[in-house]
Amino acid sequence: MPPSHARHLVAEVLDKQIVDAKKNKLGKVDGLVIVLREGRPPRVAYIECGAAVVARRLGRWCERLALALNRRFGVRDEPRYRIAWSKVTKIDINVEVDVDEHPLLAWEEWLREHIVERIPFSK
Numbered sequence: 001m002p003p004s005h006a007r008h009l010v011a012e013v014l015d016k017q018i019v020d021a022k023k024n025k026l027g028k029v030d031g032l033v034i035v036l037r038e039g040r041p042p043r044v045a046y047i048e049c050g051a052a053v054v055a056r057r058l059g060r061w062c063e064r065l066a067l068a069l070n071r072r073f074g075v076r077d078e079p080r081y082r083i084a085w086s087k088v089t090k091i092d093i094n095v096e097v098d099v100d101e102h103p104l105l106a107w108e109e110w111l112r113e114h115i116v117e118r119i120p121f122s123k
Helices: 003-013 051-058 060-073 106-114
Strands: 017-019 025-028 031-037 040-049 081-084 088-091 094-097
Touching (some): 003 031, 025 040, 051 060
Parallel strands (some): 017 094
Antiparallel strands (some): 017 025, 088 094
16 A cells, blocks of 8 residues: 555544444544555555554553553453444445444443442533
């Protein structure tokens, strides 16, 4: 993949809102997994989501912290969630994906249940 194509891919996909077929917001595209193949052009395999992926963009120590927090609180089984590129149905303002089951909002739900709902007058 020529460098100009990679820049376009990153600009078109990275940090965009992910929505499912029902238009539910699932979070943002935090990373891309590209498979290198010998003698063939690289291929986008997955989009990645999750705190560990965002943290990795800030530095390895941030990623380690996000992984430690995930282990400590056990909100999700896997701190990185991958959606196969083949499940991406449309890219415009949002990245639309065809998925049914996903744990992408687990942290938001945990924060709401354990923190926000305990704040006086938050209801």
